[in-house]
Amino acid sequence: MTASLVLAGFGFGSVAAQEDATTPRATLRIVHGISGGPEVDVLLNGEVLAEAVPFGTVSEFMPVAPGDYVIQVVPTGQPAEAAIVQADLTVEGARSYIVVALGTPDAPEGRVYEVNLDEMTTGMARGRFINAAPDAGGLDLVVAGGEPLFGDVGYGDASDYIDLPPGTSSLDLRGDDDQVVSPIADVTIEESLAYEMVAVGQVADGSLTMLTLSTAVDPSCSAALGLGGAIEDACVRLTHVAPDSADVDVHVNDVVVAEGLTFATVTEFVMLPSGEAQIFSVTAAGSPIEEALITTDLGLDPGQAYEVLVTGDTEDLQLAITGIDLRPVPAGQARLGVIHASPDAGPVNIRLSDGTAVVEGLDFRGVSEYKAIDEGTYELQLSPAGDDQSVLLTSELQVTASIVYDIVVVGRPESQTLAIVVLTAPVPVQAEAIASPVASPGATPVDASGG
Structure with missing residues (x-):
């Protein structure tokens, strides 16, 4: 089954074609969140952008020239014709994108989330929560024993960004009935970084966990x-x-x-x-x-x-x-x-x-x-x-x-x-x-x- 790629998140804009050496590039990283899926390669206009990405891992940021692309996610070693996620993708310069392949092998999906690179409050970080767990329903992300940081985020959705103070905390993923479905130990937040906290895996097979991605934004x-x-x-x-x-x-x-x-x-x-x-x-x-x-x-x-x-x-x-x-x-x-x-x-x-x-x-x-x-x-x-x-x-x-x-x-x-x-x-x-x-x-x- 081939799934379409949905553009989501913060301010996804129009194309800016690369014309000369002073055109700013974008950066792009890949999250493999297809629960139970094989290792995958990611193709951009038919060229390998990332390869052998296993479930639950994240690629490094890769520079990409502004323009229009076809992005495909294929099982590792397979040709473009075997894509399980495929779509047209428009990239603007000086922006940062996270491509998340999510769902299950029988129902794969793709989402693109743009990172908020705006100036930050001095001494703080910025974060949001993305629910890429296909069977978890709405999820809360909660400081262990405390109030929710992000509440009732539906599958495939991203919360709004909030300011986060630096420090290390244990967090809980809670389901619709306020029960803890996955404890997340020792999440460290550093100033001047934007965080995407991505829930991946499934409740049914016990693979539900959270990936914490960070993007350097506005260092002192x-x-x-x-x-x-x-x-x-x-x-x-x-x-x-x-x-x-x-x-x-x-x-x-x-x-x-x-x-x-x-x-x-x-x-x-x-x-x-x-x-x-x-x-x-x-x-x-x-x-x-x-x-x-x-x-x-x-x-x-x-x-x-x-x-x-x-x-x-x-x-x-x-x-x-x-x-x-x-x-x-x-x-x-x-x-x-x-x-x-x-x-x-x-x-x-x-x-x-x-x-x-x-x-x-x-x-x-x-x-x-x-x-x-x-x-x-x-x-x-x-x-x-x-x-x-x-x-x-x-x-x-x-x-x-x-x-x-x-x-x-x-x-x-x-x-x-x-x-x-x-x-x-x-x-x-x-x-x-x-x-x-x-x-x-x-x-x-x-x-x-x-x-």
């Missing part, structure tokens, strides 16, 4: 950068890009966080207290804070990473701030953004040598949105907005997967000092059940609380 900057500090702190990197300014010191809440910063150089990340009014002061190197060239309040969100840049002419020095996107990326991709810090270059375009636009019409002190980009070597071409033939600068960029790149345009065209400064930071890969953060060498915690 201290975790993603390996700083090891408090999750509520912010992570800040300082860059001097004011072309006519001498070396500078930077103070936060009267504490020096950077000394003798020269033009076109950058500090390591420092951890700073979050809050709406962190006082940043910039002085000439060695000068007292009372002679500050810039003093301004900057708001820092908990767990967020930032680029803070000294920008402008000597008569128009300002601090510019922009957030760094440290969310996980699919395997084989990186993230690329542009910051315009050249005072007299005017609005600019940056394109790849094949004509793909990275950013168009970016003004001084402007910041582009991030784009996904495939691993590889690229030539960046900087030109005035509206005149791509007048290339002001070309620069080779070696893109490594799992890195976020901030491309900073600095200097002046008229003095032939126009240049590109490349700032990098590691990001997790959405490839495992839990994406492991990569340490940022030399990252330094700093107490700038002013206390």
Whole structure:
């Protein structure tokens, strides 16, 4: 029997065809929940995406280009014609999908659930419950001895997401009569992860259990950068890009966080207290804070990473701030953004040598949105907005997967000092059940609380 694939869950959208190296990929993982079923292979447009997946197991996340696909689940080693689940599937970039094959060998089904990758509450996780147990009826998921986390979730359905605190708990699956049909011991919840708790198996044969899937969503900057500090702190990197300014010191809440910063150089990340009014002061190197060239309040969100840049002419020095996107990326991709810090270059375009636009019409002190980009070597071409033939600068960029790149345009065209400064930071890969953060060498915690 061949079953159709039902699209379910969070915001499944329309197609976005892959066109160039800056198209973000999606990630896809497979759950084999056909109770009593054989090991299966999963085919995408006839190509093997996962093979020999036994009942009750979950594949790793796999990167998939946006587009339209035919997805098939077949007994291991069998051709596509032997599919027990088959359907058309539309995938959008920068999203994460879980394909669940469920039911019984005589009545197989397939469902696709999209993971909610929205920003999370600091210090919390997000979770929902999926009932893929064909004979269990409506199920509750309950903290052992406590109240339900999720109540009366029907077969094939998914609950709404809720916030979950980190910790380890024993849970119970309860049936329609409030009887425990399967105890689930020691489920551990970690912050910044989205959890899909999937009931699979059958009550009748005693195989009912729960699979706990996790997806890295929104790690705190201290975790993603390996700083090891408090999750509520912010992570800040300082860059001097004011072309006519001498070396500078930077103070936060009267504490020096950077000394003798020269033009076109950058500090390591420092951890700073979050809050709406962190006082940043910039002085000439060695000068007292009372002679500050810039003093301004900057708001820092908990767990967020930032680029803070000294920008402008000597008569128009300002601090510019922009957030760094440290969310996980699919395997084989990186993230690329542009910051315009050249005072007299005017609005600019940056394109790849094949004509793909990275950013168009970016003004001084402007910041582009991030784009996904495939691993590889690229030539960046900087030109005035509206005149791509007048290339002001070309620069080779070696893109490594799992890195976020901030491309900073600095200097002046008229003095032939126009240049590109490349700032990098590691990001997790959405490839495992839990994406492991990569340490940022030399990252330094700093107490700038002013206390």
